[in-house]
Amino acid sequence: MAAQNIKPLRDVNIGKYDELSTRERIVLDIDGKEVGVYFEAGEIRAWLNVCPHGGGPVCQGQIMPRTVQDVRPGGKSGGLGHHPTERNIVCPWHGYEFGILSGEHPIKGDVKLIPVAVRVVDGDVVLSV
Amino acid sequence: MTQTPDDTPVIKELAEIGRRSDTRDVLNHATKHALNKFEDYFIVDVDAHVSEDQFWEEVLELIDNDVWKQIGLHQFGSFGGGNALLNLAPGLSQQSVGGRIGHQGRREPVEGTEGHPFVTSARRGMDALGLDYQVVFPSAMLVLGMHPQDEVEVVLARAFNRWMTEVVLPKDDRLKGLLYLPFNTPEVCEELVEKYKDDENIIGFTVCSTRNNPVHSDVYTKLYSMIEETGKPLAFHSGYHWGDPSFAQLNRFLSMHALSFTHYNQIHVTNWIINAMPERFPKIKMLWVESGLAWIPFLAQRLDHEVLMRPSEAPGLTRLPSEYMREMWYTSQPMERTDLGMLEATMKFFNAETQLLYSSDWPHWDWDAPSTITDLPFLSDQAKRNILGLNAAKLFNLPVKRTRPDSEQTLKERPGVS
Ligand code: FES
Numbered sequence: 182m183a184a185q186n187i188k189p190l191r192d193v194n195i196g197k198y199d200e201l202s203t204r205e206r207i208v209l210d211i212d213g214k215e216v217g218v219y220f221e222a223g224e225i226r227a228w229l230n231v232c233p234h235g236g237g238p239v240c241q242g243q244i245m246p247r248t249v250q251d252v253r254p255g256g257k258s259g260g261l262g263h264h265p266t267e268r269n270i271v272c273p274w275h276g277y278e279f280g281i282l283s284g285e286h287p288i289k290g291d292v293k294l295i296p297v298a299v300r301v302v303d304g305d306v307v308l309s310v
Numbered sequence: 311m312t313q314t315p316d317d318t319p320v321i322k323e324l325a326e327i328g329r330r331s332d333t334r335d336v337l338n339h340a341t342k343h344a345l346n347k348f349e350d351y352f353i354v355d356v357d358a359h360v361s362e363d364q365f366w367e368e369v370l371e372l373i374d375n376d377v378w379k380q381i382g383l384h385q386f387g388s389f390g391g392g393n394a395l396l397n398l399a400p401g402l403s404q405q406s407v408g409g410r411i412g413h414q415g416r417r418e419p420v421e422g423t424e425g426h427p428f429v430t431s432a433r434r435g436m437d438a439l440g441l442d443y444q445v446v447f448p449s450a451m452l453v454l455g456m457h458p459q460d461e462v463e464v465v466l467a468r469a470f471n472r473w474m475t476e477v478v479l480p481k482d483d484r485l486k487g488l489l490y491l492p493f494n495t496p497e498v499c500e501e502l503v504e505k506y507k508d509d510e511n512i513i514g515f516t517v518c519s520t521r522n523n524p525v526h527s528d529v530y531t532k533l534y535s536m537i538e539e540t541g542k543p544l545a546f547h548s549g550y551h552w553g554d555p556s557f558a559q560l561n562r563f564l565s566m567h568a569l570s571f572t573h574y575n576q577i578h579v580t581n582w583i584i585n586a587m588p589e590r591f592p593k594i595k596m597l598w599v600e601s602g603l604a605w606i607p608f609l610a611q612r613l614d615h616e617v618l619m620r621p622s623e624a625p626g627l628t629r630l631p632s633e634y635m636r637e638m639w640y641t642s643q644p645m646e647r648t649d650l651g652m653l654e655a656t657m658k659f660f661n662a663e664t665q666l667l668y669s670s671d672w673p674h675w676d677w678d679a680p681s682t683i684t685d686l687p688f689l690s691d692q693a694k695r696n697i698l699g700l701n702a703a704k705l706f707n708l709p710v711k712r713t714r715p716d717s718e719q720t721l722k723e724r725p726g727v728s
Contacts, residue, residue, distance in 0.1 A: 193319050208324040215324060230324070235679060236339050241327040243410055271410045273327040273336065275676060278410075310319075 190298075190309045198225075198301050208240045214310050215240070216297050221268065221281045227299035227308055228270070228284055233292050237274030245271050247280070247287060270294070328412040330419055333431060333673070334724035336412075337438035343681040344440030345717035351695055352710050353680055354702035355444045356641050357547070357599050357669035358435070360478075361415060362448050362470070363392030365428060368477065370394060372469040378462065395466060397457040398450045402552050404563040405675045414675040429481045435672050436484055437720045440680060442699065442713045445486045445706075446478070447516065447599075449674070452549035455521025460494040467492035471502060479511035484713050486706070488516035488545055496529045500536060507540045513706040514542045514597070519574035520549035526585035534591045543595035543639070543705055548575045571644075572605040579609060579635065584617075586626025588634045595705060597639040600671060604646045607659045610635045636661050639705055641669035642697065643678040647686075654688045663693040667702045 193211055195218065201207060202220040208230055209216055215230035217240025232239035247267040251259025269278040269287065278287055284294035298309040327336050334341070362369060367386055373379035378395070385394035393400060406414040418431035436444050448470060454463050467490045474487045489512050491499040506512045515537055517525075525546075537544050550570040551557065557573075560566040575598050582588070582596065613631035617624050627634075640660065647653050657666065671677045683689070683697050703710045 191317065193321070195321065208326075210322045210324055212319045212321075231339070235681065236343060238324070238327060238336075238339050241324055243326070243328075243412075245408075245410060271407075273410075273412055276407050276411045 193308050193310055194302075194305045195308055196306055198304055198306050201306055206240070206244060208238075211308070211310050216308060216310060217241075217270070218299060218306065218308070219270070219281050222266070224282060225299050225301070225306065226282060226284070227297040228279075228294040229297055231295065232272040232274060232277060233294065234272065234277045235274060237272050239270060239272040239274075239277070239279070239294065242271040242273035244281065245269055245278070247278075329409075329416050331412065331416075332419055332724065333413075333416075333434040334438045334720065337435065337679075338721070338725075340679045340681070341438045341440065341717050341720050343679060343684075344438075345721065347684045348440060348680055348694075348698070349717055351440075351680070351684075352699040352703070352712065353439075353441050353443075353668065353714075354699045354706075354708060355436075355439070355441045355670045355672070356597075356667045356702050356706075357643065358432070358444045358446055358672045359449045359674055360428060360432075360446050360474075361673070362473075363415075363450055364417065365473070366392045366394060369466070369469050369473045372472045373465045374468055375461075375465045378465045393450060395462055396450050396454070398453055399552070402563075405567075407675070411675040413673040413677075416673050426478060426481055428478055429485070432485060433482060437715055439670060439672065440714060440717055441484075441670075442711070443484050443486055443702075443708055444670075445488060445513065446474070447488065447547055448490065451490065452518045452547060453520050453551055455493060455518050455523070456551055456553065457494075460492070463492040464495050464498050467498070467502070471506065475506065475509055475511060486511055486513045486708070488512070488514045491515055491517050491533075493517045493521060493523055493530075496533055499530075499533050503533065503536045503540070507536075507542070512542075513708070514545055515540075516545045516547050516599075518549055519546045519578055520551045520570075521574070524581055525578045526581045526587055531590075534587070534594055538591050538594045541593075541595075541707075543597045545597040545599050546575055546578050547599040548572070548601045572601045575599075575601040576605060576609050579638075580613065583613060583627070583631045583634050584624045586624065588637070589626050589628065595639065597641070597667070597705070599641045599669065600643060601640075602644045602646050603640065603642065603653070603656050603660075603662075603666075606635065606640060607656050610659070632659075636665065639665050639667055639701070641667050642683065643669045643671045644676040645678055645682055647682065650686070650688070653686070657689070663689075663696055664701060666697045667705065668698045 206219050217228050217230050219226045230238050230240040246263035247269050249264050253259045268281050271278050279294050286292040370382040382395045420427040420430045423430045457463050470490050479487050489506050548571045552566050557566045610632035
């Protein structure tokens with residue numbers, strides 16, 4: 182029965198919010214399940230470290246500002262620029278990018294990272310894995 | 311939240327992956343894919359790359375012409391470095407997307423290991439990807455066909471072939487090479503084929519496609535006869551060239567890269583077929599490398615369409631261009647797979663089951679793991695095995711034997727922490 186292979190989720194305390202949040206990202210292997218935890222703009226996100234493109238270690242890549250193309254009046258190009266606040270997770274295998282907060286590819290939003298539930302309980306960061 | 315002692319999880323932190331990460335850490339997920347998806351397959355990677363700029367001084371030392379050797383070593387020690395004598399434009403080499411894709415141009419940490427650093431790094435890659443054999447191609451030399459000085463292509467070709475056959479390939483039986491042919495100088499190509507044709511680690515010959523030489527020219531007929539005689543394949547490895555006037559209109563690396571990697575092989579296949587080279591050299595085994603697959607049905611249909619209307623311009627043909635194309639071989643990477651229906655039709659079109667050879671292109675930015683083939687839902691298990699290794703074994707006359715360690719062993723030795 183397939184159901185026998187599905188392990189129930191359990192809560193795992195990964196440390197104090199005050200300490201972890203000084204780091205922008207931490208990637209953990211928890212009993213073989215790999216999760217990237219991000220502290221961004223006062224929010225927390227956790228994503229599976231598995232890229233939807235080819236299964237690469239997406240959370241172990243760089244964090245880069247989202248690149249935008251400005252359009253000036255009359256449809257003229259304002260050239261390339263870095264978005265002032267939005268930042269992307271970049272998969273190190275082939276460069277797919279995903280918003281840190283949305284988990285979505287900037288061009289094809291239905292190409293997404295898989296979320297992992299994360300919350301703060303009594304000052305501790307807790308993942309459901 | 312409560313955790314009992316026996317369910318205390320084992321937690322380890324994984325480091326960021328960058329240019330100096332150990333290959334086995336970068337590819338840790340690929341090793342797990344190997345373990346779970348294709349552990350018992352025989353796998354040959356027909357196109358992987360030496361980042362020869364890291365060993366460029368070793369190559370320059372082997373130049374057999376005093377003048378070019380002196381100029382090369384002088385450049386190496388001053389502004390040229392790993393690009394000495396080469397025509398690669400470093401400012402236009404934007405493959406890593408501003409450093410986002412760290413393994414492009416990687417520097418393997420090999421401190422404390424024994425043996426040649428290239429071999430150490432290649433072995434790590436083969437073990438991590440689950441490969442039994444790997445064919446190594448140069449990187450920066452891929453555009454040497456556009457070098458304005460033919461004699462530089464000649465001296466570098468001679469030196470690189472020596473480096474490959476004397477320094478690298480004898481160190482590991484899993485590594486194989488294709489002889490670099492300085493195609494701008496046909497008589498030197500002939501001399502090199504003669505010299506290396508019996509080298510058992512040289513399993514074929516290669517022309518870097520980025521160049522403007524018409525492949526049907528009579529200056530090459532002796533060379534083709536010699537290659538035909540060896541029974542070893544001739545591979546055209548595509549590349550890019552932003553300096554081409556058409557591509558100079560393109561303002562992004564991706565635009566130029568997407569088009570130019572198919573462009574040069576399309577030109578060469580067109581000349582090869584329309585001039586009836588498959589009829590004139592029926593035994594030569596032609597392999598087209600690193601243009602992906604989508605261009606194959608496009609070009610075949612274009613040529614069939616026009617040949618039927620203008621048979622007087624291709625009078626040497628006895629069949630349609632698509633039929634000749636189905637008798638050539640192709641490597642898989644970079645395999646377009648955003649529309650699986652199109653990919654399935656493409657593979658059917660050119661008989662991928664017998665004509666397609668898996669290639670990784672590792673460690674370049676748009677590399678493909680073997681799982682790109684095993685994950686395809688429409689291929690039979692036999693077709694996957696053919697594409698991943700058996701077709702290559704047949705074409706290159708390689709023994710079908712497992713040479714790689716178990717993936718479990720690789721994972722145990724290097725559990726991917728960085
Ligand atoms: S696996 Fe992440 S970009 Fe390809």
